[in-house]
Amino acid sequence: MAKGNRLLVYAFLIVSAAITLFPIWWIFATSLETAARAYSFPGALIPQGVFSNYRAAWRLAPWLHFLLNSTGIGIATTVLALFTSLLAAYGIVYLPGRFGKVVLAVILATMMIPFYSILVPDYLIVRDLGWLNTYTAQIVPFAANGFAVFMLVQFMRSLPKELRDAARIDGIGDWGYLWQIVVPNLVPALATVSIYLFLLSWNAFLWPLIVTTGPSVQPIQVGLADFLFTANGTDWTVLSAAAAITTLPVLILYILAQRQIVESVSHTGIKG
């Protein structure tokens, strides 16, 4: 690449990074501001070291508990949905019969049903099962996911047919082929689907709000909403501190797993 072009690329990347980081910086800066300075510009961008906002935010809600709830629910949902999606996708792609496409179409059709129209029936089922105000109510209804099945079907179809023939010659059955051949070959794809499923669970708001009644089992989104939607105004400094507290673990996780996340996304781009 010519030197001039490289400079342009770097300039573009620096500007993009600055645009991306600016709101995050603003949140952290506001979280360390006095309330009066938070409303001034550019004063609000220069942190003042008001750590009392963090103490106030920390006292307002059991953030750690909310975070652990979200993490636990997210991991359980992801593992279960990944398992069911793998089995469903395998059945659609590899099992004999002409109904694979029909089954996939039916699964995809479930994605067209607006969530709001099944909210009440789902609530009634969860109530009858005695799952109200439990983690189970937030995990089991999402243990199967149509989009995850669709994605895995696409990935599985990209595997060469010869692999299966070779496995058959070696006497490997469907169960063995799935776990010994398909899964190891789909690791990047599984990572992508896992991230999708985890984020879906992490960002869930309405369903957990409806089926839970207390912070003991509620996720972070419901906990944060108390601060985002106050009736008459917003305490920006404490809200920013609360946002920083809840963002920090995710940010650390992203930094630690950055390589895998980027790899999985780029793999999706190539194969998808």
Place this chain on the structure above:
Amino acid sequence: MTSKTKARFTASAAGAVVLAAGLAGCGQSTATPPATKSSAPVTITFWNEMTGPYETALAGEIQQFHKAHPNITVKDVVVPNDAALEPKLLSAVVGQNPPTISQMNPPWATGFIETGSLVNLSPLISGSQGFSLSSFYPNMLKPGKWPNGNQYLMPFNLGAAIMYYNKAAFQAAGIAQPPTTWAEFTQDSLKLSGPGKQAFAITLVHTYPWLAFFDQAGGDFVTKSGQPNPQAFAANGPAVKALTLWSNMVKNGSAVLTQGYASQTDFANGTSSILIGTTGFYPYLDQAVANKFPIGEASLPADKVSATSLFGGYLGMFSKATPAQQSAAFAFIKYLTSKQGQLYWMEKSQGYLPVRSDVAQAAQSFLSSHPAQQVSLSVLPNAVAEPKVAWWDEFSHQILLNDITAVLINKETPQAAMHSAYQQAVSLAQKDGTYQ
């Protein structure tokens, strides 16, 4: 949840409430209150949307109540806002699993009353453990009372729209007093505006700031039969008049439409100098403005009549609760709306007004240091509550809000917007019913 999705869900869930109540065989016309009174331990659940500073104040109220009623435990369940509380409540009622009591907007109650899900409080209020309603502000009680004369809801957290202004900016512009008429309001706003400054920062999270102007123009959106009132929407009617006032101010640069509560940010950093909101704004404004300039409070400028709008929530009790829970819940409602409970609520929440007139007399020292509450109390006699007809909530939160916004961003004329709003109100009334 967006207002559109909320409205879509509300419509389907409201239908489900009626269906489920019928299937469950609890569709009597009015739920009968309990007659038992027991001192055995009882737990009641109270769903509300008292977040932030109000959550702390309510926790204090509950603590006070527990001291006086050691056998009753109130389980406080806080939900972020009414857009979240409404679907949660509807799902719970459909699922025959409602809380003992809940905060709610009167239009939600219409469906609950029709299905017998809500307890008629009148026999309890007039019973041996009841209380007098004579001290309550009649305009606050009215939305909780249905045409059959039954009081289903009791007022709890209410505020009235007032005007906040930047005293230093007013002084610098040579304005001695806050405006008292629409003409003065427009003239003063022009004087206070200039490059980068628009005097009036419009808050449109809810419609109540605009409804105050509509009320002043003599408007009433609902006829006695519960139908949309065509005169209110007419080209020369009060809605168009109030919309024209605001839209002209936006066009001439003396007003600006803001998102969320960004109007408070504009006010605090001095780019605007007039805000319209309830007493609930004060703690946030006080904190944001700090000592940058003195904040003034005044009643809203008047037009045809001197009026303001009431905004807030009511308390309702569900018939699914056991008789012991209903007795305990009534004791809790009685405490929350008592003189003692309301005094505590006003002083600690610092955002809502008392729902009874005898509190003001007992709160003289508090009011002398809290001018926002003082001004709000002075305008209460002229405060107009929102209609409680079933179609109002969706109309107000979605259609009216969108139409006001469309006019303020110059996408529609006030006349066209109100014509369209009327058509939609008529459709909504056909869909949701006019029961009130």
